Amino acid sequence: GFTSFSSFCGVFLEHRSLVLERKCATISMELIKRFDKFAPVIVAMLNHCLFAYTQPIQACLEQIKHSYESGMRGGDADWALSILPRVSQVGLFCGKSLDELETEMRINIRELKTYKHYMLQVNLLVFQTVLNLRGPATAIATDASSEDDPTMLDGEGMDQSTLLAEFSDRPMHNVIRLFYYCRMYLAYLFRRYDVAADLAESHRSLIKDLFFLSKMDTIYDTYETFYRGLIAFAILRQGANIEEEARKKWREIATASMDQMKTGAEQGSEWNFRNKYELLAAEDAALRGDIENASEAYEAAIAKAEEHNFINEQALAYERYGLYLYQIGNDLEGKEKLERALSLYDSWGAARKAQDVMALLQEKDEASAVRVQA
Numbered sequence: 110g111f112t113s114f115s116s117f118c119g120v121f122l123e124h125r126s127l128v129l130e131r132k133c134a135t136i137s138m139e140l141i142k143r144f145d146k147f148a149p150v151i152v153a154m155l156n157h158c159l160f161a162y163t164q165p166i167q168a169c170l171e172q173i174k175h176s177y178e179s180g181m182r183g184g185d186a187d188w189a190l191s192i193l194p195r196v197s198q199v200g201l202f203c204g205k206s207l208d209e210l211e212t213e214m215r216i217n218i219r220e221l222k223t224y225k226h227y228m229l230q231v232n233l234l235v236f237q238t239v240l241n242l243r244g245p246a247t248a249i250a251t252d253a254s255s256e257d258d259p260t261m262l263d264g265e266g267m268d269q270s271t272l273l274a275e276f277s278d279r280p281m282h283n284v285i286r287l288f289y290y291c292r293m294y295l296a297y298l299f300r301r302y303d304v305a306a307d308l309a310e311s312h313r314s315l316i317k318d319l320f321f322l323s324k325m326d327t328i329y330d331t332y333e334t335f336y337r338g339l340i341a342f343a344i345l346r347q348g349a350n351i352e353e354e355a356r357k358k359w360r361e362i363a364t365a366s367m368d369q370m371k372t373g374a375e376q377g378s379e380w381n382f383r384n385k386y387e388l389l390a391a392e393d394a395a396l397r398g399d400i401e402n403a404s405e406a407y408e409a410a411i412a413k414a415e416e417h418n419f420i421n422e423q424a425l426a427y428e429r430y431g432l433y434l435y436q437i438g439n440d441l442e443g444k445e446k447l448e449r450a451l452s453l454y455d456s457w458g459a460a461r462k463a464q465d466v467m468a469l470l471q472e473k474d475e476a477s478a479v480r481v482q483a
Contacts, residue, residue: 162377166328167418170199190224193217194231198287201235202332204421207458211239230272230284237266238291242298242459259461260296260304262288286315290329294336298425299465302343309340309362331373335385338366342392367393384413388426395433403433424453428466440477444470 173195180189197217200210214236221229241259262269269288276284289312296305312333341363344351351359367389373382391406407430414423431446447470454463 162373162381164378165380165417166199166203166378169328170196170203170205173199186224187226190221190226191228193221194228194235197232197235199328201239202328204419204457207239207243210458211236211243214239230267230276231287233267234262234272234284234287234291237262237264238295240264240266241295242462244461259299259465260292260301262292282315286312286329289315290333290336293340294332297336297340297343298462300343302340302347305340306344306359309337313337313362331369331381331385334366334369335389338363338370338389339392341366342389342396346392346396363389363393380417384410384417384419384422384426387413388422388429391426391433392429395436400437404430407433420453420457421459424450424457424459424462427453435473440473444473447473 173192177189177192177196180186180192183189197210197214200213214232218229218232218236221232241262241264245257262272269292272284272288289308293305293308293312296302296308341359344359345356345363367386370382370386370389374386387406387410391403391410394400394403394406407426410426411423411430414420414426427446427450431443431450434440434443434446447466451463451466451470454460454466
């Protein structure tokens with residue numbers, strides 16, 4: 110019964126019926142009290158579904174971790190270990206220290222390997238993503254160039270060619286879905302926009318086949334939608350280099366992303382959604398050439414990300430604002446914003462991304478010097 114009620118939360122969430130969803134969640138939580146054995150997985154499910162839409166994601170992370178610990182104490186190792194990858198994923202999403210996250214994940218991976226658990230590969234995908242953010246990977250793929258490509262999930266944790274060969278014919282769509290998301294996320298973060306666009310298309314095609322499951326999982330759906338929107342704006346800002354049909358498609362994706370983040374902030378959790386909406390709104394205003402509203406929205410995205418403890422998204426907002434200021438000719442303030450982004454990425458533990466911003470600053474300084482000499 111409680112499984113059914115918790116599953117209905119996802120159905121009502123897709124239709125934004127929060128009243129019915131909360132009622133189902135309440136009934137499910139009450140039923141859990143009578144069946145303690147199943148409590149860990151149901152609590153984890155609810156935190157990925159309803160609670161992630163209405164409560165701070167950092168609080169959801171603590172509840173999901175507690176679910177894992179409760180399951181292990183109760184002797185249900187199989188269910189408990191199936192929760193571990195969610196702990197890693199949500200930790201990455203909410204800006205948990207990458208140093209702490211990597212340490213935790215190494216312990217979790219050893220435990221999953223000990224039990225030969227089927228969710229090991231999911232954890233390895235997130236682990237390799239974290240390693241790519243932190244520093245150059247130790248390539249194990251045959252293509253040595255992957256060492257220099259932060260979007261390739263090749264290294265200590267995994268080899269992406271092996272993963273694709275292993276799971277292409279297996280009904281583990283969640284693994285392939287996460288694979289495309291992780292690469293899409295890295296490609297955008299390292300400004301490989303064409304690569305990000307191709308991955309976003311592959312990812313979007315996959316989740317069309319998983320529509321119900323994708324919408325049930327609020328955390329996944331939120332971040333997938335958010336980064337697809339950012340990628341869409343990056344492509345749209347290429348201007349004359351994009352054909353009209355493609356422009357229309359990416360405009361629809363960008364608008365849908367903005368609408369979902371705005372609805373989340375207004376009807377769900379201001380904490381989780383507001384800074385994401387403001388960053389998308391800033392990119393939209395920048396695209397339209399609205400300097401005043403773009404600046405206000407970038408500032409709001411930065412302030413809300415800081416207020417709600419999303420250091421990763423605060424760094425990203427500073428980076429996007431800095432790039433925009435350079436675009437409109439305000440090099441001095443643009444440099445200040447990029448330097449702040451570099452500092453935040455470094456504090457988060459994303460050393461490789463910090464180096465990327467440092468290289469970007471050097472590139473901008475050289476371009477400014479050339480303009481001065483001209």
